[in-house]
Amino acid sequence: MLSFDFNTLRAAYAAGGLTPTALVEEILRRTAEDPNKVWIHRLPEAALRKYAASLEGKDPASLPLYGIPFAIKDNIDLAGVPTTAACPAYAFTPDTSAFVVQKLIEAGAIPVGKTNLDQFATGLNGTRSPYGACRNAFDPAYVSGGSSSGSAVAVAKGYASFSLGTDTAGSGRVPAAFNNLVGHKPSCGWLSTTGVVPACRSLDAVSIFALTAADAEAVLAVAASFDAADPYARAVEGYGFDFGRAPSFKFGVPRAAELQFFGDTESERIFRDAVARLEALGGEAVEIDLSPFLATAKLLYEGPWVAERYQAIREFFDATPEALFPVTREITASGLRFSAADTFAYLYKLKAAKRECDAVWASVDCIVTPTAPTIYTIAQMEADPIKLNSNLGYYTNFMNLLDYAATAVPGGFRKDGQPLGVTIFAPAAQDAPLLHLAAKLHGALPQATLGATGVPLAVSPAPARCVPCTTFGSPSGTFAALPSGQVRVAVCG
Amino acid sequence: MLSFDFNTLRAAYAAGGLTPTALVEEILRRTAEDPNKVWIHRLPEAALRKYAASLEGKDPASLPLYGIPFAIKDNIDLAGVPTTAACPAYAFTPDTSAFVVQKLIEAGAIPVGKTNLDQFATGLNGTRSPYGACRNAFDPAYVSGGSSSGSAVAVAKGYASFSLGTDTAGSGRVPAAFNNLVGHKPSCGWLSTTGVVPACRSLDAVSIFALTAADAEAVLAVAASFDAADPYARAVEGYGFDFGRAPSFKFGVPRAAELQFFGDTESERIFRDAVARLEALGGEAVEIDLSPFLATAKLLYEGPWVAERYQAIREFFDATPEALFPVTREITASGLRFSAADTFAYLYKLKAAKRECDAVWASVDCIVTPTAPTIYTIAQMEADPIKLNSNLGYYTNFMNLLDYAATAVPGGFRKDGQPLGVTIFAPAAQDAPLLHLAAKLHGALPQATLGATGVPLAVSPAPARCVPCTTFGSPSGTFAALPSGQVRVAVCG
Numbered sequence: 008m009l010s011f012d013f014n015t016l017r018a019a020y021a022a023g024g025l026t027p028t029a030l031v032e033e034i035l036r037r038t039a040e041d042p043n044k045v046w047i048h049r050l051p052e053a054a055l056r057k058y059a060a061s062l063e064g065k066d067p068a069s070l071p072l073y074g075i076p077f078a079i080k081d082n083i084d085l086a087g088v089p090t091t092a093a094c095p096a097y098a099f100t101p102d103t104s105a106f107v108v109q110k111l112i113e114a115g116a117i118p119v120g121k122t123n124l125d126q127f128a129t130g131l132n133g134t135r136s137p138y139g140a141c142r143n144a145f146d147p148a149y150v151s152g153g154s155s156s157g158s159a160v161a162v163a164k165g166y167a168s169f170s171l172g173t174d175t176a177g178s179g180r181v182p183a184a185f186n187n188l189v190g191h192k193p194s195c196g197w198l199s200t201t202g203v204v205p206a207c208r209s210l211d212a213v214s215i216f217a218l219t220a221a222d223a224e225a226v227l228a229v230a231a232s233f234d235a236a237d238p239y240a241r242a243v244e245g246y247g248f249d250f251g252r253a254p255s256f257k258f259g260v261p262r263a264a265e266l267q268f269f270g271d272t273e274s275e276r277i278f279r280d281a282v283a284r285l286e287a288l289g290g291e292a293v294e295i296d297l298s299p300f301l302a303t304a305k306l307l308y309e310g311p312w313v314a315e316r317y318q319a320i321r322e323f324f325d326a327t328p329e330a331l332f333p334v335t336r337e338i339t340a341s342g343l344r345f346s347a348a349d350t351f352a353y354l355y356k357l358k359a360a361k362r363e364c365d366a367v368w369a370s371v372d373c374i375v376t377p378t379a380p381t382i383y384t385i386a387q388m389e390a391d392p393i394k395l396n397s398n399l400g401y402y403t404n405f406m407n408l409l410d411y412a413a414t415a416v417p418g419g420f421r422k423d424g425q426p427l428g429v430t431i432f433a434p435a436a437q438d439a440p441l442l443h444l445a446a447k448l449h450g451a452l453p454q455a456t457l458g459a460t461g462v463p464l465a466v467s468p469a470p471a472r473c474v475p476c477t478t479f480g481s482p483s484g485t486f487a488a489l490p491s492g493q494v495r496v497a498v499c500g
Numbered sequence: 501m502l503s504f505d506f507n508t509l510r511a512a513y514a515a516g517g518l519t520p521t522a523l524v525e526e527i528l529r530r531t532a533e534d535p536n537k538v539w540i541h542r543l544p545e546a547a548l549r550k551y552a553a554s555l556e557g558k559d560p561a562s563l564p565l566y567g568i569p570f571a572i573k574d575n576i577d578l579a580g581v582p583t584t585a586a587c588p589a590y591a592f593t594p595d596t597s598a599f600v601v602q603k604l605i606e607a608g609a610i611p612v613g614k615t616n617l618d619q620f621a622t623g624l625n626g627t628r629s630p631y632g633a634c635r636n637a638f639d640p641a642y643v644s645g646g647s648s649s650g651s652a653v654a655v656a657k658g659y660a661s662f663s664l665g666t667d668t669a670g671s672g673r674v675p676a677a678f679n680n681l682v683g684h685k686p687s688c689g690w691l692s693t694t695g696v697v698p699a700c701r702s703l704d705a706v707s708i709f710a711l712t713a714a715d716a717e718a719v720l721a722v723a724a725s726f727d728a729a730d731p732y733a734r735a736v737e738g739y740g741f742d743f744g745r746a747p748s749f750k751f752g753v754p755r756a757a758e759l760q761f762f763g764d765t766e767s768e769r770i771f772r773d774a775v776a777r778l779e780a781l782g783g784e785a786v787e788i789d790l791s792p793f794l795a796t797a798k799l800l801y802e803g804p805w806v807a808e809r810y811q812a813i814r815e816f817f818d819a820t821p822e823a824l825f826p827v828t829r830e831i832t833a834s835g836l837r838f839s840a841a842d843t844f845a846y847l848y849k850l851k852a853a854k855r856e857c858d859a860v861w862a863s864v865d866c867i868v869t870p871t872a873p874t875i876y877t878i879a880q881m882e883a884d885p886i887k888l889n890s891n892l893g894y895y896t897n898f899m900n901l902l903d904y905a906a907t908a909v910p911g912g913f914r915k916d917g918q919p920l921g922v923t924i925f926a927p928a929a930q931d932a933p934l935l936h937l938a939a940k941l942h943g944a945l946p947q948a949t950l951g952a953t954g955v956p957l958a959v960s961p962a963p964a965r966c967v968p969c970t971t972f973g974s975p976s977g978t979f980a981a982l983p984s985g986q987v988r989v990a991v992c993g
Contacts, residue, residue, distance in 0.1 A: 209847060235855065358731035
């Protein structure tokens with residue numbers, strides 16, 4: 008099977024052995040069936056062929072994502088295709104694509120379809136969809152992770168080279184872990200949310216699933232384009248110390264008291280192995296106290312941010328609450344109990360929590376945690392949908408509240424064949440160092456494979472070089488290290 | 501009468517003609533009566549003498565604020581003295597001083613007393629106090645401006661060299677205009693709010709009243725000290741282009757359609773004169789559209805931020821609402837009508853508004869507006885307390901929401917002898933350029949005088965040089981211009 012990783016596709020295009028139209032035919036073959044419930048809308052054959060045709064005759068080297076197929080979480084607009092957010096009654100058909108989707112298409116990427124999700128991106132497990140529980144790419148008895156469930160499985164199954172998800176509390180990372188993918192949760196605001204159905208608009212990030220960290224970085228280079236129409240957009244800033252390419256660096260490891268695997272000893276082994284690999288890559292492990300981060304995570308679900316989910320669909324919810332998936336309705340309605348005064352009180356708490364958490368950056372360049380403590384079967388999840396979902400967010404819920412960037416990296420497999428992974432994170436704007444380190448960490452994993460395709464990861468001596476540094480980012484056109492001393496870390500709040 | 505401006509006091513200390521104890525005796529004489537209702541608590545003679553005694557024998561040059569007397573708005577703690585926030589039932593006596601007060605005392609400044617204010621800093625007029633309406637320093641029939649009413653009048657009357665106010669919506673600027681003072685509203689977070697009774701905690705700034713801009717800058721240099729215990733604290737950042745010391749610069753002037761004087765032609769003349777002085781100082785006037793700023797200002801009072809005022813005193817308010825001044829109670833209770841969802845909806849609106857307003861910084865270095873459209877008598881204000889108060893905030897309400905720094909500068913007098921002024925503002929961190937330009941603008945005012953003292957403003961060729969640049973700010977100890985290209989302006993949100 009042709010691997011859809013960027014290097015393979017690019018080499019095939021460059022050699023003339025592949026055309027976009029031939030790629031589309033291959034995708035049509037691969038996606039004829041959908042046993043995992045990946046899709047809400049697959050693009051019709053004619054539409055796919057049209058995208059391919061628009062690329063034929065162009066120089067593959069002229070477009071950074073020439074002929075690269077991608078999947079789109081169905082809370083992100085693709086012109087002319089319904090956006091459902093996994094709620095059929097909510098569906099609308101946008102005239103224009105989301106800002107970020109348009110950037111990708113302009114760069115040569117080919118949209119394949121709109122993917123299943125936990126309704127309104129509320130969930131971390133992938134079962135909360137009237138389009139059916141999305142099934143894990145390795146074992147359909149297991150959850151896919153969510154809320155960007157279909158986007159992850161689409162890449163893992165080889166239906167697309169990369170995909171867009173959204174990530175408010177872990178929705179771009181947990182499904183990566185459960186499907187052996189890289190999941191990058193960019194710095195908030197780097198990827199426009201214009202044309203994205205909000206979850207918690209003050210916290211939402213569009214995220215990227217890819218087979219490799221280098222592929223994710225190439226997508227980021229195109230997707231991170233400042234959108235003046237998005238009030239939460241932020242221009243790409245330079246990063247500081249590139250701990251991902253340095254011969255030595257310091258990474259935080261939570262002390263044992265705050266590590267939580269819910270009894271999954273295989274998950275713990277996978278995490279310990281990743282720590283050892285980071286050390287072998289030149290990292291110095293520094294024990295850190297994760298409790299302020301965990302306390303911040305609690306704010307997200309105990310506090311008023313859930314009211315943003317209500318605000319995002321307020322009129323729809325007020326008019327037709329019965330149209331929501333039951334668990335989604337229950338969670339969304341829970342936002343109604345908070346007042347404005349409560350909200351400000353929690354915003355103050357968050358400010359204090361961020362101050363406390365940010366102190367860690369004085370001693371480490373990044374932190375590594377498991378991406379999720381463990382994985383559950385769909386049957387387990389459906390039996391206890393709130394608590395087990397909450398368990399999955401143990402290591403992810405605090406990230407956006409604290410304005411950090413994070414990359415989920417494959418960590419290998421449990422004995423039963425289920426993949427899990429680790430997440431490395433750092434303050435906003437450190438996306439490139441995170442992705443560079445993710446590439447090395449993934450490359451150091453013995454017998455690493457790409458998603459669920461079985462294709463071995465090809466370890467390149469300079470994994471991220473496929474995108475020249477000088478073309479990374481926007482609007483300045485450069486994404487470069489800042490001069491020494493110009494990085495704000497400990498008091499960046 | 502000995503002028504209390506810093507240069508005069510410093511010269512007197514240096515020459516040996518003045519001692520802190522002699523200064524204290526002079527203050528006791530000046531403050532024996534309080535016809536303007538400036539004070540809530542004057543420091544007892546023994547306490548004042550103790551502060552003075554602690555300075556005797558020290559080298560005046562060893563402390564940046566050696567023997568400089570200051571007044572403190574009574575929502576800011578001074579150890580051992582009650583803090584009332586102008587609500588007797590709310591009073592408590594703190595064991596420690598507010599962080600910023602402590603910094604000033606450590607720098608040699610002498611606290612004189614706690615000043616009257618609009619209760620809980622809710623108001624811009626100075627009449628909303630059970631300790632009596634604070635009276636204008638020039639004509640007691642007129643309002644002092646508020647909420648930092650007593651702090652402004654204390655400096656104008658020569659009771660103190662400078663004072664601390666707080667400024668959430670204009671409380672540090674309107675009283676400056678009405679009492680012929682410089683009022684600096686620093687970049688939010690530069691002055692710690694630890695030990696300050698919050699108004700809207702997410703927006704509050706401790707502010708500085710002074711007789712001259714140079715004096716305000718000298719206070720800022722001491723007061724702007726990063727407080728790790730204040731979650732909203734921000735370290736002092738370098739500024740960009742020093743438009744306040746440059747031979748030419750661009751300043752925005754609102755187009756006529758958005759200028760509002762409520763029929764006060766004298767106020768309009770004072771504003772036009774200030775614009776002409778800025779042009780004479782090398783400024784190029786650029787007409788700007790103030791409507792996005794005015795729309796932002798409306799958010800403050802139409803939106804949920806008033807709920808922060810409730811949250812700040814929630815338990816007290818719930819237990820004893822009758823303890824509040826009637827108009828303050830009414831305003832505070834109005835915060836109860838907003839939900840969490842409403843709050844987030846307004847936070848999104850503010851994000852969009854800031855994006856729109858910030859676009860102006862591509863074309864101007866700073867903007868000048870009247871500080872307040874006009875002034876009212878106490879009788880007028882008491883007859884229509886909500887509407888006329890709201891009128892006073894026409895040019896001030898948007899500032900903290902937009903994260904700008906602002907300096908109110910004396911603009912001369914109406915024919916009836918009432919002073920008014922103008923405000924120059926710029927994005928956060930541009931405090932020094934604003935104060936430098938304020939010094940020049942004040943110096944260019946014909947027959948400029950200091951507060952209500954009648955003392956002529958001494959125009960120094962380098963007004964701000966009394967504080968060496970290299971000792972300005974914290975925590976790095978320097979407050980310097982950034983290298984070219986390092987200033988974030990248009991997308992600083």
